[in-house]
Amino acid sequence: MVTLEFYDPSGTLEVTQQHAPRLASLEGRRIGFVSNEQWQAYRMLPMLKEMLEADFPGVEVLPVDTFPQGNALIGNEETAALVKNSGVDAVIIANAA
Amino acid sequence: MDFVGVMKNAVSGLGLAPDAAMVTFPIGMFLPGSDITPVRARKREFYEGLTRWQSTLARNAAGAATMLSVEGASHEDALNKANNLLITNLWGDGLPLWPATRERVDWILRGAALPRTHVIGKFPPRGGVTTVETCAVALAMAGGRPEYLPVLIAAVEAFLDTESGSDQLQATSGGPFPVVIVNGPIAKEIRLNSGFGCLGPDPQRPAGASIGRALRLLQQNVGGALPGVGTMAIFGAMRYTNAVFAEDEDGLPPGWQTHARQRHGYAPGTNSVSVVFATGVTNIRRRGAKKETPEEDALNGMWRMADFMRAPNLAALAGWEKGTPGIMMLAPIVARRMAEIGWTQDSIRDFLWKNSRIPMDQMRRAGAPAWIEIDANPLTRDSIKLDPWPICMKPDNIVLVVAGGGHPTHSYWLQGHSPTVQGRVIRVPETFDGLLANAARARIEHGDLTAVLFLQGYRRAEFAA
Numbered sequence: 001m002v003t004l005e006f007y008d009p010s011g012t013l014e015v016t017q018q019h020a021p022r023l024a025s026l027e028g029r030r031i032g033f034v035s036n037e038q039w040q041a042y043r044m045l046p047m048l049k050e051m052l053e054a055d056f057p058g059v060e061v062l063p064v065d066t067f068p069q070g071n072a073l074i075g076n077e078e079t080a081a082l083v084k085n086s087g088v089d090a091v092i093i094a095n096a097a
Numbered sequence: 098m099d100f101v102g103v104m105k106n107a108v109s110g111l112g113l114a115p116d117a118a119m120v121t122f123p124i125g126m127f128l129p130g131s132d133i134t135p136v137r138a139r140k141r142e143f144y145e146g147l148t149r150w151q152s153t154l155a156r157n158a159a160g161a162a163t164m165l166s167v168e169g170a171s172h173e174d175a176l177n178k179a180n181n182l183l184i185t186n187l188w189g190d191g192l193p194l195w196p197a198t199r200e201r202v203d204w205i206l207r208g209a210a211l212p213r214t215h216v217i218g219k220f221p222p223r224g225g226v227t228t229v230e231t232c233a234v235a236l237a238m239a240g241g242r243p244e245y246l247p248v249l250i251a252a253v254e255a256f257l258d259t260e261s262g263s264d265q266l267q268a269t270s271g272g273p274f275p276v277v278i279v280n281g282p283i284a285k286e287i288r289l290n291s292g293f294g295c296l297g298p299d300p301q302r303p304a305g306a307s308i309g310r311a312l313r314l315l316q317q318n319v320g321g322a323l324p325g326v327g328t329m330a331i332f333g334a335m336r337y338t339n340a341v342f343a344e345d346e347d348g349l350p351p352g353w354q355t356h357a358r359q360r361h362g363y364a365p366g367t368n369s370v371s372v373v374f375a376t377g378v379t380n381i382r383r384r385g386a387k388k389e390t391p392e393e394d395a396l397n398g399m400w401r402m403a404d405f406m407r408a409p410n411l412a413a414l415a416g417w418e419k420g421t422p423g424i425m426m427l428a429p430i431v432a433r434r435m436a437e438i439g440w441t442q443d444s445i446r447d448f449l450w451k452n453s454r455i456p457m458d459q460m461r462r463a464g465a466p467a468w469i470e471i472d473a474n475p476l477t478r479d480s481i482k483l484d485p486w487p488i489c490m491k492p493d494n495i496v497l498v499v500a501g502g503g504h505p506t507h508s509y510w511l512q513g514h515s516p517t518v519q520g521r522v523i524r525v526p527e528t529f530d531g532l533l534a535n536a537a538r539a540r541i542e543h544g545d546l547t548a549v550l551f552l553q554g555y556r557r558a559e560f561a562a
Contacts, residue, residue, distance in 0.1 A: 002171060004167050004175040004178075005198065006165055006179060006196035007162050007164060009235060010186075011227060011231045011319040012162065012226045013223070014224070016112035017112050019114065023147055026144060031147070040126070040127050055144070
């Protein structure tokens, strides 16, 4: 038998931070949207806002345009700081592009 | 098709475990006029993503690369199994690969001027840790040689520059591919093509194919740009070898500067790369067909080039201020004839910039202003006031390179999607001359007698010339 040993070419990954802890409940929470304004987000996100507000008493869902929108803006540090300083308990990021 | 792979790459690139709380739908839901009632039907998934979801992937840390192993009844059988293993793990490009054995990778690493564990960066969007060794593994798989490694490493450094935009370009639907322009004597020393067929393939000057293929393997295997999974490149382009070529510095007309000098300020004789992202290529038949004078022939050709450039390439908005709308390749014989009748690099760029401007009524007809209005760069957004609208902020944005065969009929336009043009100096190890000698010996063994000159004692510059 011939054995051929070679490198896995995918390199290594380095996990440097953990995903945010989940909320125990959405009742009475403050939820935000970070939208790239693409892919029918202008229809889907208002629908989600309406559903959350109907299903969870006391939930506050911020308007879709509360934070900067667009692929070029939603990933920058300024937007992240705005989200963090807004006091939201969770954000929904959409839509993938 | 969905964006799950793109999303996993994105979160992985941020240093998170490569998964996320996602609710996915078929692509048809994201088109104008679609039925979005499935969002309502699956609202619980959104709620659970905010409350119950947990990452299933354990924390891990960067470490040494993993070794794989196959057994076969013969070397041929083992090689076949190795290729099958690479392909089934989605680590290939569909063509046969050299398994990156320790022996082969160690051989490639003779071309490194940096330690094998030196971290160049994290390859976006997946964020795979990219070391000198990672590059050597890719180059080994791509059929490369040690003397190619310095060019690949410089190209990877440029690619990973945070200003390059590669984190988004890797995943975007337009499928931009890196174009690596090499200047300096190293191009000839490693047999990188600047002449006929410089965009490849060329068995006489094979370096560009291996270097470009290795870069592509890194983009996919380490960066996660797997078609339809990690990159939404709808059509893809140049996906086997990218585009790696040398400027024909000997073909530059007197007084013309190298691309590396003009764009990056590198002194003549400096080995360097310049990385541009392009989305497509267009051949332009620029030569006249009848009894044109040299002046008419040049001017007609310039108009034809400008006419090709005068298109609402909205991907190029990303580089409107600092990047480039594309690369115009002039064959050396064309550059020399144009220089003889008074054209300069500046006057050529000025002409192309001025005459590729697009009347705003044509922009409006194409719906182009909407894309300008949402651009992140305020200078680009302000450009909407210009009529005719220039395809880039200033003539110097246009990359003009002298390369290609000694034939006057065509020019070549590689349209850009390039937020910046990144340059890097190529560093070679002290033993580089020895590597070139070894390469020459290998060529002699295969009947390439021009390599004898090197071994007969001609200095490298003479040999390369």
